[in-house]
Amino acid sequence: MEKKINAISAIITIIILLITVAPLQAQALTNKQIAKRYAKTHYTECKVKFFRHYDAEKIENRKGTKVVWIWKIYSKSNGNKYGTCEDGSIIAYNKKVKKGKRVVSYCIYNPYTNYCDDIVAVVDNKMIR
Numbered sequence: 001m002e003k004k005i006n007a008i009s010a011i012i013t014i015i016i017l018l019i020t021v022a023p024l025q026a027q028a029l030t031n032k033q034i035a036k037r038y039a040k041t042h043y044t045e046c047k048v049k050f051f052r053h054y055d056a057e058k059i060e061n062r063k064g065t066k067v068v069w070i071w072k073i074y075s076k077s078n079g080n081k082y083g084t085c086e087d088g089s090i091i092a093y094n095k096k097v098k099k100g101k102r103v104v105s106y107c108i109y110n111p112y113t114n115y116c117d118d119i120v121a122v123v124d125n126k127m128i129r
Contacts, residue, residue: 028126032072035106035123039068042120046111056116063114071107076100095129 029037032050039048046066051058052069062069075083076092079099083091097103105124121128 020095031104031106031123034126034128035070035108035121038054038121038123038124038128039070041107043111050106059109059116060114062109062111068111069109071109073105073107075103075105077103094122094125094129103121 005061024085036048037047039046046068048068050070050071050072059069069115073085075085077083077093077099079097081093081096083097083103085091085095091105093103093105103124105122107119108121110118110120
C-alpha cells in the first residue's frame, strides 16, 4: 500500500513539474519570424531578404536572383480590417484591429517573377493570408 502511495506521489510531482516548466519553454513567433519561416519553407533554394522602403528597381528585377524579398510595412489601424500606411495608402489586415493601433505587416514577393504586385502572402497579426 505504501509503495502505491509513493508511486502516485512521484507521478503527481512529475506532472506538476511538467505543467509549470513546459510553458516557460514555448514562445510565440513574431510576424517577422512567421514571414521568414514561410519564405524558407516555400522557396528552399532562395535567400530571404527584408526591405523597409519600397524599391521598384529591386522588386522589378528579382526574377532569377534566388532571393525572396519581404517588404516590411508600418501602418495605423482605422478601426476595422484596414489601416493607413505611412505614405497614405490603405492596407487590409487579417482581422479587425482596434482603432489607432500600430501594425507591422510583411508582404512576401514571388521570387520567380518581376511583377510588382505578385505578392504570394501577407503576414500581420501573427497570421498568414
